[in-house]
Amino acid sequence: MIQDEGPGWRLAWDPLRGKFPVLVGGDNWAFELSKSEWRNLVLVVFDLIDQHEKLVDRLMPGELISLEIEREGWWACIDGDRSSWDLKVLLEGDRDLVRGIEGSWPIPAAQSMVEAMRSMWDSCN
Secondary structure (H helix, E strand, C coil), X not given: CEEEEECCEEEEECHXXXXXXXXXXXXXXXXXXXXXXXXXHHHHHHHHHHHHHHHHHHCCCCCCEEEEEEECCEEEEEEECCCCEEEEEEECCCCCCCCCEEEEECCCHHHXXXXXXXXXXXXXX
């Protein structure tokens, strides 16, 4: 089992939990994900952060930016500036999933959550 948490976020991977081995959470909320949902979420969030990093040098100090990606049923968005941003994610339910998921992390919990996601992704792959 891999478990990590900080102010405003938490993340856990327990391969013995069967269908939903990943727990993703924030302040007073959490949801469990299947391996494929986790994989798709991670790839969407990492692509979003990579886009932000490519634009950082073009932003003026204090200039705000909003970026979003939609793919594989996931929608993710960051709002912020050059150095900090919040993160929102949404998994749209459909006839196969039968459920929807929504979560968000404020500044600075969002950055810590993404770092934990990268660490967990690297550890499990």
